[in-house]
Amino acid sequence: MRLLYSKPSPYSSKVRMAAHLCDLKLDLVSTNTADEGAELTRTNPIGKIPALILDDGSTLYDSRVICDYLDRLAGNPIIPQAPDAWAATKRVEALADGMTEAAMAALYEKRYRPEPMWYEPWMDKQWRRAHRALDALEQEVAALPEAPNLAHLAVSCDLAWVQLRFPEELDGRHPALAAWLERFFDRHPDLAALKPQA
Secondary structure, eight states: OEEEEOTTOHHHHHHHHHHHHTTOOOEEEEOOGGGOOHHHHHHOTTOOSOEEEOTTSOEEOSHHHHHHHHHHHTTSSSSOOSHHHHHHHHHHHHHHHHHHHHHHHHHHHHHHSOGGGOOHHHHHHHHHHHHHHHHHHHHHHHTSOSSOOHHHHHHHHHHHHHHHHOHIIIIITOHHHHHHHHHHHHHOHHHHTTSOOO
16 A cells, blocks of 8 residues: 655645554555646645555545554554544544644644734634633543554644644743653554654
């Protein structure tokens, strides 16, 4: 299986961590989404990463779908199957990924629009969303089981991305989450090696 990914992408990191915990090998293809290259758009018409090319040539995207597929392929090592545990895991994944989507929207407003066109109310709304999610994650991480599952992967990748792009937002405003992230990667250095990197 071939994974189109980029090192800074938290969603790519989540898939790589999932594959690691599922003991599945992926051939990694570094991909720049700004180029909208033929392989990327053929694999995922939306032009986003991560995107997975299966052995039969069929494709999967986005990260949640890919992680679910890898988990099923490996016999469910990272997604609990009992209804309550499944719901808790998937809720935390959606919360963490949604937080990052909001923060990314604020980042892209500045990255892709000239400064005179920045729309501050839009960016403020995205940060309100992100901070509500971060506040909720502070409660959620306390209830996570000890053994890493998909919820841990989503939270750690998304927080590591925020720490990479907006260190003041995590370390300054959410120190409890920054401390959780440091403890998690200290306990799991194999996963720390796969976190988002510039």
